[in-house]
Amino acid sequence: MPELPEVETVARELNRAIHGQKILAVETSWPKLFSRSPGGLARARRELTARTIKKVVRSGKRIFIYLSNDILWITHLKMTGAFLWGGKAKENRFVRAKFRLSRGTLYFSDIRKFGRMIVGKCEAILKHKDIVGLAPDPFQISHPTLRDALRKKSIPIKQALLDQKVIAGIGNIYADEILWASKIHPLLSAHNINEKNIKSIIAHARRILKKSIKYGGTSMRDFKNTKGEKGGYLTFCNVYMRENKNCRRNCGDTINRIMIGSRSTRFCPKCQSK
DNA sequence: GTCGATGTTATCAA
DNA sequence: TTTGATAACATCGA
Numbered sequence: 001m002p003e004l005p006e007v008e009t010v011a012r013e014l015n016r017a018i019h020g021q022k023i024l025a026v027e028t029s030w031p032k033l034f035s036r037s038p039g040g041l042a043r044a045r046r047e048l049t050a051r052t053i054k055k056v057v058r059s060g061k062r063i064f065i066y067l068s069n070d071i072l073w074i075t076h077l078k079m080t081g082a083f084l085w086g087g088k089a090k091e092n093r094f095v096r097a098k099f100r101l102s103r104g105t106l107y108f109s110d111i112r113k114f115g116r117m118i119v120g121k122c123e124a125i126l127k128h129k130d131i132v133g134l135a136p137d138p139f140q141i142s143h144p145t146l147r148d149a150l151r152k153k154s155i156p157i158k159q160a161l162l163d164q165k166v167i168a169g170i171g172n173i174y175a176d177e178i179l180w181a182s183k184i185h186p187l188l189s190a191h192n193i194n195e196k197n198i199k200s201i202i203a204h205a206r207r208i209l210k211k212s213i214k215y216g217g218t219s220m221r222d223f224k225n226t227k228g229e230k231g232g233y234l235t236f237c238n239v240y241m242r243e244n245k246n247c248r249r250n251c252g253d254t255i256n257r258i259m260i261g262s263r264s265t266r267f268c269p270k271c272q273s274k
Numbered sequence: 275g276t277c278g279a280t281g282t283t284a285t286c287a288a
Numbered sequence: 289t290t291t292g293a294t295a296a297c298a299t300c301g302a
Binding site: 002003006036061076077078079080112114115116130162164171172173218219220221222223264 | 279280281282283284
């Protein structure tokens with residue numbers, strides 16, 4: 001599910017809901033959730049238990065939870081991971097872990113079990129191979145940084161935008177939306193991108209992602225916020241899930257769907273010329 | 275029942 | 289360096 005706007009939505013809600021609380025216990029039926037955490041579940045549980053939650057923020061597509069004692073707890077939701085908190089966040093059969101906090105239980109639900117958490121001393125976790133080398137997100141990245149990263153790639157721009165070491169936070173939905181807004185063909189080679197393209201990509205990415213955050217992200221099937229509600233951005237999508245429909249620029253053409261790097265890609269052949 | 279597709283990404287072989 | 293396949297999993301719809 002979750003790309004930058006969805007993860008931002010969750011991180012903000014989580015920060016409001018759980019900051020200041022203490023982690024009393026960690027219960028899970030899915031130890032693999034911590035398979036990429038140094039020392040696995042056992043050590044993660046030791047690091048988490050009895051810590052106080054200082055703040056929750058988003059970095060790229062990941063949720064960073066800063067705890068007392070310089071502990072950092074990072075979660076990647078991957079396709080279907082979701083944190084659930086409060087009223088409607090009832091237990092469901094996809095709950096893989098429960099975090100008993102001072103004022104309630106935080107549930108981690110994950111239908112496809114791709115989600116992963118890593119926990120440890122902040123300094124060490126920031127050097128973890130999954131974390132080190134990640135690029136800035138569209139709000140942080142500078143024009144020269146993105147230009148240099150793209151220049152090194154001879155892959156289609158669509159694929160480059162999905163590379164978290166080029167620019168973080170963009171996934172399949174927003175890559176297509178950003179390219180449509182920028183009138184760039186998704187197969188255009190990344191190193192053929194010009195200065196105007198870069199400027200356009202950054203500007204549209206910021207505008208689109210900001211608006212999606214405002215509407216709580218895009219829900220196709222599974223994405224839910226911490227209250228179990230869907231996001232409202234899908235109706236604003238111009239290409240995602242709109243194959244064979246009219247281009248919203250009324251150019252007369254219809255949205256096409258092709259595969260790029262084994263990901264579905266939607267675009268308007270008329271507006272997005274090579 | 276079978277097949278293909280789904281918002282992500284790590285890993286490995288060619 | 290890049291590409292494609294595969295794997296991690298489960299669900300849904302045709």
